[in-house]
Amino acid sequence: MSADLPTLAMLRTMGPDRAAAIWLERLVRVESGDADPSAGDTLFEEWLRDDANRVAWDRAIELWDGLAEVDGGAFEDMRSDALRIRPQGLVRSWMPYAIAASIFIVVLVSLVAGYGNLTRPAPDARIAANPPAEKQYRTEVGQRAAIVLEDGSKVTLDTDSVLKAAFTSGVRTARLVRGQALFEVRHDVRRPFRVAAGDRVVAVLGTEFDIRVSADETRIMLVRGSIAVTKGSDPFRVDDTGAQRLAAGDQLVVRKGMPDVKSRFVADATLQWRHGFLQFDNDSLGAAVAELNRYSPRKIVLRDPRVAGLRISGAFPTGNRQAFLTTATALYPLRVIPLPNGSVELASKP
Amino acid sequence: MTGRGEDPRQADALEQQFRTARAGLVAWFRRRIGDPVEAEDLCQECFLRIGTRGPDAIGDLDAYFYRTARSVLADRRRRRAVREADAHIAMAAEGEPSRNPDPLHSLLAREQLEAVSVVLAGMPERTRAVFVLCRLEGARYAEIATRLGISVSAVQKHMLRAIDILLAAGESA
Numbered sequence: 001m002s003a004d005l006p007t008l009a010m011l012r013t014m015g016p017d018r019a020a021a022i023w024l025e026r027l028v029r030v031e032s033g034d035a036d037p038s039a040g041d042t043l044f045e046e047w048l049r050d051d052a053n054r055v056a057w058d059r060a061i062e063l064w065d066g067l068a069e070v071d072g073g074a075f076e077d078m079r080s081d082a083l084r085i086r087p088q089g090l091v092r093s094w095m096p097y098a099i100a101a102s103i104f105i106v107v108l109v110s111l112v113a114g115y116g117n118l119t120r121p122a123p124d125a126r127i128a129a130n131p132p133a134e135k136q137y138r139t140e141v142g143q144r145a146a147i148v149l150e151d152g153s154k155v156t157l158d159t160d161s162v163l164k165a166a167f168t169s170g171v172r173t174a175r176l177v178r179g180q181a182l183f184e185v186r187h188d189v190r191r192p193f194r195v196a197a198g199d200r201v202v203a204v205l206g207t208e209f210d211i212r213v214s215a216d217e218t219r220i221m222l223v224r225g226s227i228a229v230t231k232g233s234d235p236f237r238v239d240d241t242g243a244q245r246l247a248a249g250d251q252l253v254v255r256k257g258m259p260d261v262k263s264r265f266v267a268d269a270t271l272q273w274r275h276g277f278l279q280f281d282n283d284s285l286g287a288a289v290a291e292l293n294r295y296s297p298r299k300i301v302l303r304d305p306r307v308a309g310l311r312i313s314g315a316f317p318t319g320n321r322q323a324f325l326t327t328a329t330a331l332y333p334l335r336v337i338p339l340p341n342g343s344v345e346l347a348s349k350p
Numbered sequence: 351m352t353g354r355g356e357d358p359r360q361a362d363a364l365e366q367q368f369r370t371a372r373a374g375l376v377a378w379f380r381r382r383i384g385d386p387v388e389a390e391d392l393c394q395e396c397f398l399r400i401g402t403r404g405p406d407a408i409g410d411l412d413a414y415f416y417r418t419a420r421s422v423l424a425d426r427r428r429r430r431a432v433r434e435a436d437a438h439i440a441m442a443a444e445g446e447p448s449r450n451p452d453p454l455h456s457l458l459a460r461e462q463l464e465a466v467s468v469v470l471a472g473m474p475e476r477t478r479a480v481f482v483l484c485r486l487e488g489a490r491y492a493e494i495a496t497r498l499g500i501s502v503s504a505v506q507k508h509m510l511r512a513i514d515i516l517l518a519a520g521e522s523a
Contacts, residue, residue, distance in 0.1 A: 021514040027381055028509060032490045037377065048384040058427055060517055061382050065420045066462065067485050078470060079486055082479035085498055275497045277487075315487055322413050323488045338411070 011047050016056035019047065024060045076313075083272070083279060083315045134164040139179065141297050142319060144276065149174075153193065154184040156274050159295045159318070167191075173235035182274050194235035200254055201235050203228045203243075218254040221265050222246040272315060279315040285328065288312050289346070292324055298342040300325070307334065307348055367411045368397055375419055382423060395422050469519040473512060480505055481512035 011019040023044060029035035047053050139145050139157045147155045149165055151172055157163060161179020165172075172193045174183075185193045185204055195202045198218035204227050220229055228243040229252055244260070246252060251265040272279040280288045286308030293299045295318040302308045310332055316324045321344075325336050328346060337345040375396060379389035396418050470478050476498060483489045483497065491505045498505070
């Protein structure tokens with residue numbers, strides 16, 4: 001990105017502070033890997049030889065580096081405000097079929113079972129006798145992928161997820177075997193779209209929704225529109241009796257051996273993952289770590305239940321374990337203990 | 351200089367890690383001070399401080415290295431300020447590393463943080479959001495662009511504007 005570099009003459013005209021701002025913005029890009037680190041070095045060193053420039057630059061760097069370790073509470077409101085801003089033109093770009101469309105999320109979460117259970121595939125016996133050929137899509141741990149299905153519907157697959165889709169002339173079906181997915185379903189009245197996850201089937205006409213699967217909990221969240229959730233695991237054969245209707249903002253939690261629980265949820269926070277963020281709002285450290293661990297093979301381990309019970313708020317990039325650890329250790333007297341396999345334990349200070 | 355009788359194998363591992371991180375640290379210093387030779391010196395100072403601290407309870411080593419680097423740089427700034435400010439205040443702080451890098455301790459004084467907070471609050475919403483997402487949430491421009499539904503070059507413009515405003519405010523303060 002050398003094209004955007006100014007000349008020394010230009011830098012002199014704008015004065016030390018404005019020039020320092022330009023150099024700092026460039027440093028930001030270099031350090032995030034977005035700009036060529038070597039371009040402009042000579043110019044920078046030449047500019048820096050001037051004393052007034054050096055003073056301005058030192059102040060700029062002091063400010064920038066100083067903000068690397070601000071404690072958790074500072075700027076809290078600004079952080080949550082910044083994370084709450086919605087994309088401009090969201091409806092246009094994300095929902096071309098906005099009038100008929102609705103958004104729902106189905107989340108299947110393992111709360112009790114260990115991590116190993118997450119990778120257990122759904123038993124084949126649950127699949128209909130003669131299903132059409134299924135197409136499989138998958139992401140590895142830490143990956144996110146955008147998929148366009150054959151009918152033009154879009155799916156965003158979150159980390160460590162497997163989705164199988166099987167379309168016929170009469171019905172579009174998908175099965176989320178594991179993980180989480182956000183669907184933007186093309187409107188087609190003659191071909192209903194159904195998604196199986198755990199032992200529930202979600203039926204939609206045209207919608208955008210998000211599903212997450214694992215062993216013992218199914219969570220279905222509807223962002224916009226209306227959907228019907230039925231018992232069963234075969235999207236080809238749906239028994240409408242006892243179907244649960246969800247309204248926008250509804251969340252249905254299904255756990256084995258427990259009555260279904262319907263509640264409300266906050267769409268903004270829950271959907272952060274598709275932008276590469278996880279948002280927590282006074283969640284337990286245990287729950288937050290379980291979420292973050294889905295995105296990396298290098299886990300954060302909590303052995304002490306008192307540590308797991310601490311509360312945390314904030315938004316964290318899914319690919320950046322360190323941001324989370326820094327916040328947690330700044331908020332609480334915790335230390336990070338490296339483990340041999342690249343994982344770390346978060347423990348209280350001795 | 352393994353310090354406090356730590357397990358020598360642990361100290362070796364730390365040294366190994368530091369060697370891996372070294373080039374990155376030198377580049378980090380060089381971006382900040384412009385002088386490649388002094389960048390090497392500061393990196394060496396970093397290593398000495400890490401060596402005297404011992405590898406227990408450190409956590410993510412890279413983060414620890416950069417935390418140390420930030421405090422080495424802050425001390426260099428202090429030394430220079432002292433040198434430039436003349437004799438009488440000078441003696442107390444000269445040459446004395448102010449403290450070990452402490453993860454709980456912010457490098458900016460409380461008043462400075464408050465000043466930054468006030469300036470940020472006065473920025474246009476999106477400019478502030480870009481700065482906050484970038485600096486405080488560690489997001490890259492492309493992620494910010496997606497989140498806010500704007501182009502990457504618009505993110506860059508907001509970022510430049512935010513930095514501009516912050517530096518200008520610091521100047522007049």
